[in-house]
Amino acid sequence: MHSLIIFGASGDLTSRKLIPALYHLFLKKRLPLPLNIIGFSRTVMDDDEWRGKLSETTKEFAGSVFTEDSWASFAALVHYQAGDIGDAASFAALGSRLEALENSNPADRLYYLATAPQFYGPAAEQLGEAGLAAESPGASRRIVVEKPFGTDLDSAQKLNDSIHRHFDESQIYRIDHYLGKETVNNVLVLRFANAIFEPIWNRNYIDNIQITANEEVLIGRRAPYYETAGILRDMFQNHLLQILTFATMEPPARFDAKAIRDEKVKVLQSIRPLSEEEVIANSVRGQYRSYRDEPGVAKGSQTATYGAVRLFIDNWRWKDVPVFLRSGKGMSCRTTQIVINFRQPPHSLFAGKTPGFDPEGNRLLLQIQPAEGIQIHFMSKIPDTDMKIRNSELNFNFKNSFRGEMPDSYERLLLDALEGDASLFARNDEVEAAWRIIDPVQKTWDSGVMQDPEFYETGAMGPVQSERWMETFGQRWFDLCPMV
Ligand code: BG6
16 A cells, blocks of 8 residues: 655645646556555645645646546545644644554555755654654655755755654655656666667767757746746756766666666766866856846846856766756757767868868767657768768657657656655765755856856847857857757
C-alpha cells in the first residue's frame, strides 16, 4: 500500500502538474495500487470539495484524455486534510488520518513538499517530530523537495541540515523537473547506448558546447519570486547545470542512483570556479526592456532575465573546451537545446571551390524541447557543381518516430519517487556543488562591479552584447527556432 501526501495542496503546482500527472499515470495503469493521495494545506475543505476543485483544473490541464468516468475512479483515491505546517497538532491529525486510510497496514509513504520554499525545512521538522519520518520494514518514508533548494550555498546547506535531522539522505528526493524530460534522459541513451558518439565525445573532437534554455514567456505574476531569484537561480543552478552533467559526465558503471549521481557530482566538482574578475569576463546579463513595468518589479531593478556564462570543466575529457550556458525570458522562441560543435577538419580540400562559403565544423543538435529530436549538421556536395559544398542536415524527430504524446516530466518523476528510484533526483552534494558554481557569479552580478544588465527587446535573441561577447572568444551562438 502507498500513501502520497501533498503539502501545498491548494497551490498551482498541485493542480497544474501533480494531479494531472497522477491522473495520466492512473489512466495508463502505472500507479502502484492501492494508493491514497492526501492533500494537505490550510484551506478548510472536505474530500469532496477538493475533488470538485481538482476535477475542474484537471479537465483544463490533463488534455483530451479527461473523461468523467475515469475521473470518478481516480477521485476515489483522493482525500484532503486541512492543516497548518506551523502547527504540531495538524501533523498528529495527519498521522491519525493516514493510519485510518491505510487501515493500520504497513504502507510506503511519500511526502511531497509543493509548498512555498520557506516551508520545506519546517514541514520536514514537523514530520520528524510527529514520528512520521521513521521507517520500518514495508513502510518506507520518502520526502520530495521541490525547487528552489536554497537560494545560495549557505541556505542550501542549512536546508539540508534541517531535513537531515529527521530524514536520511536515502529518503530525500530533490526534484528538478528537467530530469524527468524524455529528451534529457535520451542524452544518456544517445551517449551510452551507441558506440559511434562516445569515442568523439571529448576535447579531441569537440570545439565547444552550447546549452540554451530560452523562453518566450515574461515574468507575469511571478515578480515577487523572480525579483529575488533572477535567471541564475531560476534556470542555471538547477536545470542548465543538470543538463550539463548529462552531456558531459563520464559513463557510469551501472544505471543506478548511486553510480549516476557519483558521476554527476564529479563533473560539477570539476568545473573551474570563477573569481570576480573571471565572472566579469565570462558572463553576460540582460533584462527585457519592459521588465521594470511588470507589477511588483522595482523601478531600478537589476534583476537579470537573461544570462550567459562560459565555464570550463577541468578534467581529462574536457580540458579547455568552453561550455556556454544561456537562458532568457522574453526571447524570440521557446527552445531548450544542447549544441555540440565539433572541430573543423584539419585540412580543407574544398574551400576554394565555394567562394564566400564560411565553413563550419560538424554539429550535433539535441533538441530538448519543443520539436524534440536530434539533428546532425554536416557538409555535403551541391549536386551538379564542381565540388561546391554546403551545410546539410540529418533529422530525427521523436514525434515522427514514436506514436503518442510526450509524457509530462512529473509523471516519470512521481512514479520513480513512489517506487523508490532516486536516479533522477539530485543528491545533497550535487545541489551544493551546483551552488558553488553559481554563487560567485550571482555575487559578482549583485556587487555592482559590472555594468547594468543590458536591455533587450522582447522577441529578440537577448542582448546584443551577448553576440559581441561570443565574438571575443572567436565563437558565435547557434540560434535556431525549432520547427514544431
Ligand atoms: C521553472 C522556472 O523551474 O522552469 C520557470 O521557475 C521556467 O521560470 C520553467 O519557466 C521552465 O520549465 P519548462 O519545463 O517549461 O521548460
